[in-house]
Amino acid sequence: MKLRYSALHIAVTAVFASAAVHAAGQQASQPTEKAPSASKVKNLDAVQVTATKRETPLQKTPIAITAIGGDTLDKERVMTVQDLTKLVPGLQGTSQGDHGVVTLTLRGIGNDSAKTEYADPEVATFVDGVYTPRAEAAASLLLDMDSVEVLRGPQGTLWGRNSTAGAISFNTVKPDIDGGFYGNGSIGLGNYNQSGVRAAVNLPISSTFAMRVAAVHEQHDGYVDYQNPVGQIPTLAQQQANYLASGGDPANFQPIDTNLFVQKGQKYNSQDQSAARISARWRPSDSFLWDLSYEYFKDRGTPGMNLMQHPRAGQDFWSALIDVAPYLDRSSHSVRSRMDWVINDNLELTYVAGYSRYSGKSDFDQDGGVNVPTSFTTNGVYQEDRTNHSNYISSSHEFNLKSRGDNTVDWILGAYYEHENNNMRFDIPIMNGTQQGTVSWQGSFIQPEELVTATAAFAQATWNMSDSWHLTGGARWSHDKRENRGGVNWGWAYDPAYPQQPISPGQQPGDVGFAISQHNDATYSKSKPTWLLRINHDVGANSMIYASVSTGYKSGGTQDGGALYQPETLTNYEIGAKLAFLDGHLTWNSAAYYEVFKNYQLSAPVTYPDGSHGLGFSNVGGKTKVAGFESELAWQSTNDRANLVLSLIPEKKLGTEKYAASNDYYVPTICPPESTISNNCMDISGNDLPHAPNVSLTAIYEHDFVLSSGGRLTPRISAQYQSAQWLSWFNFGAGDKQKAYARGDLSLRYTEPGDKWYINAYVQNVSDGKVKSNAAGSTLLADGSVAFTSQYLPPRTYGVQFGFWF
Structure with a gap:
């Protein structure tokens, strides 16, 4: 096992070294950041959340919320949004190879194709209150997180844009003005040449100002090996016979160039990600607080590969016949700001602003080598999905004015504005046989300016009718405008005057045999109100029950060809209970819900009547219905901690x-x-929604063995079970389904007596199970059957991590 050093490794090591020197000069009385020993952990009923845009106890907040602290994120090795799925009832993550993104589904609601500048997610994500609009954000590393709050059900009133199914709020660790100099770090090694370094340092500057610096680098080799074409490609004589049988001209015959198949270099499903954040907190008086941060993220890993569900004889499962080398190069810069003014004892004003700039390029082997070519231009397919460039710029501003203190009516008023300016070019050359073959079809999608403007005003008030009864009402008015300016789709014109070659990134499509197939200029503009009505009753000091009706909304928009698609709306009926027992050492939070969607949005790559390709959007007629129950049980004692997370979704039917x-x-x-597309179609009315298993259950348990030395040895087991689930709305047979599975993780951590360092050994996916996160089946094999491919969750991984506090 080798450790590959990077500039970030060296930089973080330097931070560790300077921190150690600085720490040595501090007085012993300075506070330090340590591991939360069992005896110091707060009662579970003391957990605070910000779901109502004010800090409230989790057990007294009448919303279905999963709150995950930084310690749990570390122990469960949560590095991206997809890693959260086992900790949150009803949350599923789906990886998408050609764009290298993660799309999310919550309570059965999501959109696997919400991965371009056109589409928005149903699950909104926020970092320190700032909305992150594009799906690429979900692939970023989670760096120095204080907590993650997953709000289930529509959050349209307070949280706004595209929170139809729910919202995920990431809260970073803030600088500590009063806490002195302290920090933490970790170094890890694992199989697949995995290595990781993390560090965070709190820097007190003055009695009113502090800063915090955090950095991370994670990398591992790719999971997918390259198959050798030798032994799979037919002999030269067979190639000639196959070519002639297809009607080819003997004078034009070429042998297959096996050098075009990738055999070395960076593999698919690798990681090479880094992030850094500089945060500042200024508190010049008791009435004003300003948090400001800058975050940088870069990704030089590779996309995940679509693997054959049933590999060819003699080939390993984690391998593919590849003729497009993987490539991923993306970076983002984000600035986030929050100002809080206490105007008086009764009023507080908050201003949250954010700016982000994302740029990315990628290259992906879309065909995955499913069909082995029989000659240079027969049987096989060469399809390269290449993002030449994608640039997404967004900025947002939110003001909210809210009441403070104990009032008969607690209220909040707010205004929101967000703007996006996005552009991209995406090329898809598709060749018959190999890239030496003739053109099957190829296209170039160029969007020079895709603009999104969202404005909103909202209000919510809670009438405290008595000490135990509370009635809440809220409303939001939202206006969304989307404009495509100058978007053009180019398609291969089949002009014999041009050589049949895959388009390269530096070529303009009009110069190499392409013709314009679609103009995408269009404008979508529409307003929509959403509302909330909820009543809750306190049944104890830290327990409550509630019932609510709320609505959600996701904007419509433009699509290829300039057509518009309609917004989707949701009405959610929900009852819930939050109960605390054993003096706060046991909590049980549950919710039952029934959701009705209208105009549920679908999107997929399609072929139009003129033969051109594009991303098509449509709305499902009738009512799409989802009903379910979810429950979270948490227990802790001095040396024991356990969690049960349950999701039941017995009904999840598409409309008609x-x-x-x-x-x-x-x-x-x-x-x-009446169809506007030329693909073959399927009636999906009444089909089950994908990524919505009937049953999902996660169980986590850990125990501290206190050693005679005073140190602690903590074994931890985390296991998840999910029943069978469909992977697309087509509900095709076994290839389009993930069968029921169980998956488990184990770890063993030793923490030294002074809580200054620990060492942790872990194994994830202990059984090395193969779990699909998506599916596709478009390739017909010679016997007439369809070959299905899927993205898979990682294979078994293991490693060791050393961490420390100072």
């Missing part, structure tokens, strides 16, 4: 009157005459 198509699937039925 909808034929769907997708280039990712082979659908044998002809589309109805």
Whole structure:
């Protein structure tokens, strides 16, 4: 096992060294950041959340919330949003290879194709209150997090844009003005040449100002090996026979160049990510507080590969016949600001602002080598999905004025504005056989300016009718405007005057045999109110029950060809209970919900009647319905901690009157005459929603063995079970389904007596199970069957981590 050093490794090591020198000069009375020993952990009923845009106890907040602290994030090795899924009832994450993103589903609601400048997610994500609009943000590293709050159900009143199914709020660790100089760090090694370094330092500057610096680097080799084409590619004589049988001209025959198949270099499913954050906190008086941060993230890993569910004979499961080398190069810069003014004993004003700039490039082997070519231009397919560039710029501003103290009516008023300016170019060359072959089709999608402007005003008030009864009402008015300016889709014109070669990044499509197939200029503009009505009753000092009706909304927009798609709306009916027992050492929080969607949005890559390709959006007719129950049980004693997370989704049916198509699937039925696409179609009315297992259960348990030396040895087990679930709305057979599975993680941590350092050994996916997160089946094999491919959760990984506090 080798450790590959990077500039960030060296920089972080330097931080550790300077921190140690500085720490040695501090007085012993200075506070330090240590591991939370069991005896010092707060009671579970003391956990605070910010779901109502004010700090309240979790057990007294009448919303279905999962609150995950920084210590749990560390022990469960939560590095990205996808790693949260086992800790949150109803949350699923789906990796998407060609864009290298993660799309989220909550309570069965999500959109696997919400991965471009056109589409928005149903699950909104926020970092320190700032909305992150594009799906690429979900692939970023979680750095120096204080907590994560997952709000389930529509959060349209207070949280706004695209929180139809819920919202995820990430809260970073803030500088500590009063805490002195302290920090933490960790170094880890594992299989697949995994290595990781993390560090965070609190820097008190004065009695009113402090800063915090945090950095992380994580890397590992790719999980997917390259298959050797030798032994799979037919002999030269067979290639000639196959080419002639297809009607080819003998004078044009070429042998397959096996050097075009990738055999070395960085593999698919690798990680090479770094992030750093500088935060500042200024508190010039008791009435004003300003938090400001700058965060940088870069990703030089590789996309995840679509693997054959049933590999060819003699080939390993974690391997593929690759003719497009993986490439990923993306960076983001984010600035986040929050100002809080206490105007008087009764009023507080907050201003939250954010700015982010994302840029990315990628290259992906979309065909995955499923069909082995029989000659240079027969049987196989060469499909490269290449993002030449994508640039997303967003800025947002939010003001809210709220009441303070104990009042008969607690209220909040707010105004919100967000603007995005996005551009990208995405090329898809598709060749028959190999990249030496003839053009099957190729396109270039160029969007020079995709603008999004969102404005909103909201209000919410809670009438405290008595000490135990509380009635809440809220409303939000939202206006969304989306403009595509100058967007053009180019398609191969099949002009014999041009050589049949894959388009390269530096070529302009109009110069190499392409013609304009679609102009995408269009404007979408629409307003929508959403509202909330809720009543809750305190049944004890730290227990309550509640019932609510709320609505959610996700904007419509523009799509390829300039067509518009409609917004989707949701009404959510929910009852819940939050109960605390054993003096706060046991909590049990549950919710039952029934959701009704109208105009549920679908999107997929499709083919239009003129043969051009594009990303098509549509709305499902009728009512899409989801009903479920979710429960979280948490218990802790001095030396024991346990969690049970349960999700039941027995009903998750699509609406009616909808034929769907997708280039990712082979659908044998002809589309109805009124269809605007030329793919074959399928009636998906009444099908189950994907990524919504009937049963999902996670169990976590850990115990501290206190040693005679005073140190602690803590074994931890985390296990998850999920029943079978569909992976697309087509509900095709076994290839389109993840069967029921169980998956477990183990760790063993030793913490030294003074809580100054620890060492942790872990194994994730102990059974080395193969769990699909998506599926596609568009390739017909020679025997007429369809070959399905999938993205998979990582194989078994293991390693050791050393961490310390100072």
